[in-house]
Amino acid sequence: MIDTSPVSDPPRPGTAVDAAVARLLEAHATRTPCAPVRDLVDDIDTAYAVQDRLTEHWLAEGRRLSGRKIGLTSPAVQHQLGVDAPDFGMLYADMAVPDSAEIPAGTVQQARAEAEVALVLEADLTHERHTVADLLRATAFALPAVEVCGSRIRDWDITLTDTVADNASSGLYVLGSRPVPLRDVDLRLAGMVLERRGEQISTGAGTACLGHPLTAALWLADALVRLGRPLRAGDTVLTGALGPMVPVAPGDVLQARIDGLGDVRVAFAPDTAEEA
Amino acid sequence: MNQPNIAALAETLDDATRSARTTARLTDTTPLDIPTAYAVQRAGIDRRRARGESLIGVKMGFTSRAKMAQMGVDDVIWGLLTDAMLVEDGGVLDTGGLIHPRIEPEIAFLLGRPLSGRISPAEAARAVAGVAVAYEVLDSRYEDFRFTLPDVIADNASAAHFGNAPWHDPDGVHLGNLGLTVEVDGRPVATGSSAAVLGHPLRSLTAAARLAGDAGVVLEPGFVVLAGAATAAVPLPANAHLRIAGAGLGAAEVTTR
Numbered sequence: 001m002i003d004t005s006p007v008s009d010p011p012r013p014g015t016a017v018d019a020a021v022a023r024l025l026e027a028h029a030t031r032t033p034c035a036p037v038r039d040l041v042d043d044i045d046t047a048y049a050v051q052d053r054l055t056e057h058w059l060a061e062g063r064r065l066s067g068r069k070i071g072l073t074s075p076a077v078q079h080q081l082g083v084d085a086p087d088f089g090m091l092y093a094d095m096a097v098p099d100s101a102e103i104p105a106g107t108v109q110q111a112r113a114e115a116e117v118a119l120v121l122e123a124d125l126t127h128e129r130h131t132v133a134d135l136l137r138a139t140a141f142a143l144p145a146v147e148v149c150g151s152r153i154r155d156w157d158i159t160l161t162d163t164v165a166d167n168a169s170s171g172l173y174v175l176g177s178r179p180v181p182l183r184d185v186d187l188r189l190a191g192m193v194l195e196r197r198g199e200q201i202s203t204g205a206g207t208a209c210l211g212h213p214l215t216a217a218l219w220l221a222d223a224l225v226r227l228g229r230p231l232r233a234g235d236t237v238l239t240g241a242l243g244p245m246v247p248v249a250p251g252d253v254l255q256a257r258i259d260g261l262g263d264v265r266v267a268f269a270p271d272t273a274e275e276a
Numbered sequence: 277m278n279q280p281n282i283a284a285l286a287e288t289l290d291d292a293t294r295s296a297r298t299t300a301r302l303t304d305t306t307p308l309d310i311p312t313a314y315a316v317q318r319a320g321i322d323r324r325r326a327r328g329e330s331l332i333g334v335k336m337g338f339t340s341r342a343k344m345a346q347m348g349v350d351d352v353i354w355g356l357l358t359d360a361m362l363v364e365d366g367g368v369l370d371t372g373g374l375i376h377p378r379i380e381p382e383i384a385f386l387l388g389r390p391l392s393g394r395i396s397p398a399e400a401a402r403a404v405a406g407v408a409v410a411y412e413v414l415d416s417r418y419e420d421f422r423f424t425l426p427d428v429i430a431d432n433a434s435a436a437h438f439g440n441a442p443w444h445d446p447d448g449v450h451l452g453n454l455g456l457t458v459e460v461d462g463r464p465v466a467t468g469s470s471a472a473v474l475g476h477p478l479r480s481l482t483a484a485a486r487l488a489g490d491a492g493v494v495l496e497p498g499f500v501v502l503a504g505a506a507t508a509a510v511p512l513p514a515n516a517h518l519r520i521a522g523a524g525l526g527a528a529e530v531t532t533r
Contacts, residue, residue: 186455186523186524188455189454189455189456189457189521189522189523189524190453190455190523191452191453191454191455191456191468191469191470191471191523192453192455192469192471193453193469193471193472193475198475200340200341200342200471200472200475203468203469203471203472203506204455204467204468204469205455205456205457205467205468205469205523206455207455207457207464207467208467211464243468243469257453257471258453259450259452259453259454259455259469259523
């Protein structure tokens, strides 16, 4: 199996990294999915180096880092990609969507959705190794969330290195608005249902996320310290899907309910490109 | 094509169950409609009763939208549960007598009042004397669990065994979105939500009452109603310890041999 934890000393950016960064930025700018980058990026450290170059690019453009997302947290998805650890990507403030908002058509490329537990931090997590106690003390509250994933890679034809380089296939994230302290919720056995027009399109529970959403958050906290971008007070952590990720279409309205955390909704505007 | 001989069809499935061997789909040779399929199911249970078993409940099937769509149906089905199918909580289940068993986590209701026919949500809730986290062991008598709707109804909705954790007072238990897991030797192999059962398990109890009315029978006080699966069924291994947990409801346990 492949260890997908990033190391503290990423390889020097080379021409292959430059080319992968350029390909992904082009896909972002033109809103046109690109070919996979695995021809340029064939190991996990290089993939994180590509992601970090994108992060530098966007921070220089003035985007504000608002948190992180954890991906590949379900055994089924890990098996599919042949890995035994999760991955992560950056969340920016411009990706955050309030409860019940409508997302304009075409905002996220090849959008897919999943329901997750979000943690909002009130303290930095800068230790080399964090304990559950560190995490509990640093977490201000939890919120229900829908992550709208997207892929710049054509047809989601991704391997581990493709998705890591592509900021962990991030898109937008929608947060509920009623904070719940961790003492008031059993995140491990919290049920989750994601519905569209009253139809259940994904169901699950906290266990589906690495056995416990806090386990995923601990992995993230340690990994980010190794990378030199630790979690800070105010950051939002999307801990990973509680059930299968599902495709979304223009016009869809999704509602997620997580037991103990409440619900959160998101709408996708109908596709009006032809009328415009 | 033959006209259905209900007693003979029930005997075929009963023999398959008792010898732990698959049998050909009944509909391969005999046209079966839904009422006839239920008559075969009933005849199968009558054979069990003649051997001394007694009816103690029902199990609901096709309670997830995904399964309904897969089977091309828009209503639930049921199977009948006898005392011989019940596994003592914490007990041992010998899989040697089963063909290709699968297990799924469920919510179970214990009835405190008789139910039959169309009932309101309030009547459904009032009839519940206890709720528990439960599991069902499925074992289709057909090869690879491949069947048409009449086939699976005739085969008692693939029922084989079931068990449940201790009963809880239903007051204060919100059943709509409880996390449920199946652990094999301590490791989770299936995770789901009780919301997968028709959106809320109580809807399944309402449907059970309706099916009882249609069949002209009554769900008696003391009956168990298995509401339906919260996850897809997973293979049931031999020589394993299984723990089926539900949020706030504890866990049912069974050891397989």
